[in-house]
Amino acid sequence: MLVINKPELSAEIDQLRQVLPNLEQVEVAELLVLDDTWLVFSDVESFLTHQWKNPTIVLADATQGALLANGFWLFGIPDPIFWGVIGAFISFLPVVGAPTLCI
Incomplete structure (x- = not known):
């Protein structure tokens, strides 16, 4: 650049x-x-990398929340959509987000 x-x-x-x-x-x-x-x-590659970085992070975190909600629904845990949304927001937190969802 x-x-x-x-x-x-x-x-x-x-x-x-x-x-x-x-x-x-x-x-x-x-x-x-x-x-x-x-x-x-x-160059075009670095421009596209910059443009797609944040949407990719959001999509990954939303997918984690959706998978969490799906798992809660399969196991019969109450309010799976609520917990999926909470999980999606928690996964945005750096360092502690994803490990917290695994617990």
Whole structure:
């Protein structure tokens, strides 16, 4: 990833784009920008990895909650949906979430 924040380098940036045509310009919303001159270059793979990281975590935690609810329903434990939702939220906690569900 190449980050350039100096407006006087615009000619060099154009030359860089000609020499390295595979570079993609990607805007990163999470980047703290002090002025509007930031340019972020990244390859598509790292962009997609960044974009899919959080939805994948949410999907994994929701799946853990659903499996917990399904197991509680199979064993006849009361209120399996309630415990599945609680389990999904607990699995979001780093370090203690998943082991707590195993107990």
